[in-house]
Amino acid sequence: MPAQSGEPLVVVDHVNKHFGELHVLKDITTTIHRGEVVVVIGPSGSGKSTLCRAINRLETIDDGTITIDGKLLPEEGSGLAKLRADVGMVFQSFNLFAHKTILENVTLGPRRVRKISKAEADKHAMELLDRVGIANQASKMPAQLSGGQQQRVAIARSLAMDPKIILLDEPTSALDPEMINEVLDVMVQLAKDGMTMLVVSHEMGFARKAADRVLFMADGEIVEEAEPEQFFTNPQSPRAQDFLSKILTH
Numbered sequence: 001m002p003a004q005s006g007e008p009l010v011v012v013d014h015v016n017k018h019f020g021e022l023h024v025l026k027d028i029t030t031t032i033h034r035g036e037v038v039v040v041i042g043p044s045g046s047g048k049s050t051l052c053r054a055i056n057r058l059e060t061i062d063d064g065t066i067t068i069d070g071k072l073l074p075e076e077g078s079g080l081a082k083l084r085a086d087v088g089m090v091f092q093s094f095n096l097f098a099h100k101t102i103l104e105n106v107t108l109g110p111r112r113v114r115k116i117s118k119a120e121a122d123k124h125a126m127e128l129l130d131r132v133g134i135a136n137q138a139s140k141m142p143a144q145l146s147g148g149q150q151q152r153v154a155i156a157r158s159l160a161m162d163p164k165i166i167l168l169d170e171p172t173s174a175l176d177p178e179m180i181n182e183v184l185d186v187m188v189q190l191a192k193d194g195m196t197m198l199v200v201s202h203e204m205g206f207a208r209k210a211a212d213r214v215l216f217m218a219d220g221e222i223v224e225e226a227e228p229e230q231f232f233t234n235p236q237s238p239r240a241q242d243f244l245s246k247i248l249t250h
């Protein structure tokens, strides 16, 4: 059956996670639908990164289930490699390979995991670099690019695997202010193109422009879930009100 926009893609069901004594994900239940853009916000330490990492199986969970496109997250082995290819991840710190060119950074995954020829991988990578506005940087090394350009390479790299969803964990928080918008613009365009995205970000402008839903986390729980306009103008829970009053005064 062809993929339908709006059908469940990631289903997180009663998930708990501890680090030792610390209960970092508390009975998390949420569904991300195909084509949906979900923005996760909340105070430091509330479990936002852990949730992303659990969905990509970079962290194990204690109980509950996570399914991606109807399949339970595999524990290990080739199933896990396949899942990782389906779930793109973009981190705050880019994590590009320093000794490989921009083009090689983007083609490495598809060539290794998807077994695509060099010519085909190069062609697709150049299209993606063009889409994020840096095709002219393809032969450079990561250190020769600005932070905003490097983050756009990281986005192109994750798109190159043709993922079903991309998780972006604070993709702009390490960037100088003048570079934030160039990365947000790329993310807005991806959202418009129908990419399913889970984005940890406090960029309210992005959330208002691109998000279908805001998930507010505090202390390991999903405290509030709402459309961005409703969340930012009329938060329901005292914790969300308090959090927004703090970020809005900055």
Ligand SMILES: Nc1ncnc2c1ncn2[C@@H]1O[C@H](COP(=O)(O)OP(=O)(O)OP(=O)(O)O)[C@@H](O)[C@H]1O
Residues within 6 Å of the ligand: 019, 022, 024, 042, 043, 044, 045, 046, 047, 048, 049, 050, 051
């Ligand atoms: N590998 C780990 N070992 C032990 N504790 C951890 C580990 N990773 C995260 N934690 C703890 O789990 C809690 C949730 O961390 P997490 O990184 O998910 O928060 P966050 O919401 O992403 O915060 P931030 O906004 O600062 O990125 C924090 O108390 C953190 O210290």
Ligand SMILES: [Mg+2]
Residues within 6 Å of the ligand: 048, 049, 050, 169
């Ligand atoms: Mg985090």
